[in-house]
Amino acid sequence: MKFMNKAILLLLTSIALLAVSCDDYLDKQEDEAMTFDKIWTKRATTLQYFYNVWGFMPTESNWVDENPWIGASDEATCTYNRDYRYMNNGSWGPSTVPYNRYMHYYQAIREANIFMQNIDRCSAKDVNETEKKLWKVQARFARAYYNWLLMRMYGPIILVKDELVDFNQSMGALQRPRNTWEECVEYVCGELAECAKELPASPTTNDDYGMPTKGVCYAVIGRLKLYAARPLFNGNELYKNVKNPDGTNLFPVAYDKELWKEAADANYEVIKLGQYELYDTGDPVESYRGVGLVEWNSEIIFARWEGGYYNRVHVTPRVVGGTSYGGIAPTQQLVDAYAMSNGRYPITGYNADGTPVVDAASGYIETGTSAFVNPVHGYDVPNGSNRNMFKNREPRFYATVFWSSDWWGYGTGNWVNPVFGFNGNSGPGASHDYPKSGYMCHRFYDHTKNTNAGYWGNLTFPIYRLAETYLNYAEALNEYYGPSHPDILTYINKIRKRAGVPDLETVYPDCKTSQTLMRELIRKERRVELAFEGQRYFDTRTWMIAEETDGGQMWGMNTSAVCPNVSTTPEDFWKRTAFETRIFTSKHYLYPFSQRELDRNKLLTQNYGW
Known part of the structure; x- marks a missing residue:
């Protein structure tokens, strides 16, 4: 049985047993020291706490109830009455925050800190030091990852780091401002780099699938560095006046081209591991479908294994x-x-x-x-x-x-x-x-x-995979070196070859000399290769093109055309028809902090436009 299944099966038990979670890092909780001390005396309860740390991980493939990355993107429409509708019609804000995970992830960070600071005291005879060390670094990865999940929604966040907030303090003592974007990037990437030093290169047992490896750490760093180099976080004029109460700029105020080189180098770290390869059966359709259908295939870097x-x-x-x-x-x-x-x-x-x-x-x-x-x-x-x-x-x-x-x-x-x-x-x-x-x-x-x-059936849903890393690498190379860097076409064409389409320069020869054309083509390739993986939502925002792509009319076929019978599509159906008009303005690039958090923390600066 894969690890994440075990986590799910034991999660309810662990929550009931431990009762140490909080609504978010500002909430108070009762002191349950006696019960808490007993957790670390047995392997079963120690593992239950560990599974609890990982139980906060999102289910990226649940496109309806878990997240809006599909329903609020320009690549898809979801017909159900869920909160992504607020995002699409522009009616969301601090008082109505769809899929609000702010409290959830700070709770997760606290649980990871508690586990990391107590695992060494585990006295169970059937837990060895090697296991303690591995579980500790895996919890450290989870903590860094939860910080990253907050960053991709909110931008700069409050870094708790190793701190265990004393919930017996007065609320006034818990006031704190956001860290800068640069501080957040440095912290998360630094934590992941340290984890990579101690984690294995590949899973060694069935229980290791779905858990972090060196490659997973490098892949997360690679995506984070890419986002940091893109326009949303790299000298964005919209955010130049978003500051902490003491006047500290929360976002970079000037464009830094070197961030693209950092992104290229970070993604190449994954490639040079030689640990992964594109899943390719020789049949383009089956190869591409196999990325999501063949469990733990050669392309998967990080995935969530679950029932389909x-x-x-x-x-x-x-x-x-x-x-x-x-x-x-x-x-x-x-x-x-x-x-x-x-x-x-x-x-x-x-x-x-x-x-x-x-x-x-x-x-x-x-x-x-x-x-x-x-x-x-x-x-x-x-x-x-x-x-x-x-x-x-x-x-x-x-x-x-x-x-x-x-x-x-x-x-x-x-x-x-x-x-x-x-x-x-x-x-x-x-x-x-x-x-x-x-x-x-x-x-x-x-x-x-x-x-x-x-x-x-089952589903190994790709969260990070090699094709994305190739696309990340090519994008960063084009922005830093220009379109003539040979690795750009090398790695883009690896993806296209697997997909059964001709090499890019064969179809568009000018891409070798035009950075603008190459940028456009890389974005097109990324759009189709990573479709329905939850990437497009963040791509249009970090590229800052969402006001064009995610706002306005969404198109499809004419579903209002009346069928002559239930089994026949009428000719009028095959007409382009706008099924929805969406609203996206400049404030929508990042999530708003909820009014509840703003009321509780007077040092918390709201994001632009909210």
Whole structure:
């Protein structure tokens, strides 16, 4: 059994037994010293505390209830009535903070500190010193990681570090300001670097999968350094007046090009380990799908292993039957982002009415039908006439995007044709569980499992993987050295080769001399390669393009088109239609601190615009 399963199974027991958690680092708790001392006398209770430390880790694949990284991004729409709707319609703020994890992660940091400061006193005879040392460094990693999770939401945070806050102090004694962004980056990266010195290079037992290794530490540093170099945190003019009460600037006030070199070097640390390789079976579709479906494959650096239900039930069309809430879908913007099989990106922009500006050299055809086979399953649609807009697209498109009336498999010999038009078998009318854009995401759905019968399989959801590191590295090299650095094309083309598309310079020869074009192409490649992994939400924000990409109309097909019967998609369905208008302004780049925290800590500076 994998480690994270053990953590989940024991979590309720550990919480009830330990009762030492707090709402957040400013809350008070009762003194339970006698019970606390007994924890460290037995292996079982010591491990339960350890599992409790790790039990705060987010479930990144739960796109509905755990986080807004999919539902509030421009790559997707989620039909359910959840808090990401506040983010999309602009009605959130300090009094309404969707998916507020501020208290949660400070609680996690406190638990990690308690464990680290007490594990050495464990007197259980069946716990050896090697185990104590490993558990301690794993808890140290978790503490650094929780700080990082706060930073990606709020920017500069309050660094508690090793401190165990005395909850018997007066509230006034607990007032403290935020640390600067630079201090936060230095602290988290320093902690992870120290962890890397003591952690193994790879898992040595089944229980080690899902736990940190040297590569995991380097990968987190690499992403953090990349974010630090991007416009949001690198001399952002919007934040020049965001200061602590003593006048200290919380964000860097000047652009620093050297941060890109730091990002490149940090990501190369992962590459030169030689510990990981792109998962490649020789079949581009199966290789790409295998990244999420083949457990602990060669590309995974850090992942969460779990049952597939919570992710897959929300991308299963209703017509499949059983428990099926299919309502998570790619937007038309994401559908348009995929290249053609010749490697060219077909859509270069949009007219005022939402119609696409098409690159004629790509071979893309927006209208009409023709017969062609979807490489995911090897069949044409039932009437032998697929839509031209889906013809000759790159393999990752087919591995991710499912369109109305195509074949959906669920287990051996089970096939249906979901229809997303009004009153269709999986569209609006009879239920609110339908994809608002008229597409479905099936990237992490295992079509070999009969979900109608409740077989959901397992999921090793990638949190950090090698392809991202390649993209991080290429982006940083382009920004620091320019497009001529040879490693840029080397690593971008590794990804494209696995995806079954031509080398970048073959399709776009000018990319070798234009930094602007190379930047655009790296961002396009990143968008499709990492689709539905929770990256796009942060990418558009740290690049500071979200006011353009995440605000305004979101497009899809016309799900209001009435179906002549439940099994037929009407012709009117195949019309680009705005299903939602979203609001994104400059204040939305970072989360607001809740009004509760501002009221309790008078030294806490609110983020820009809130």
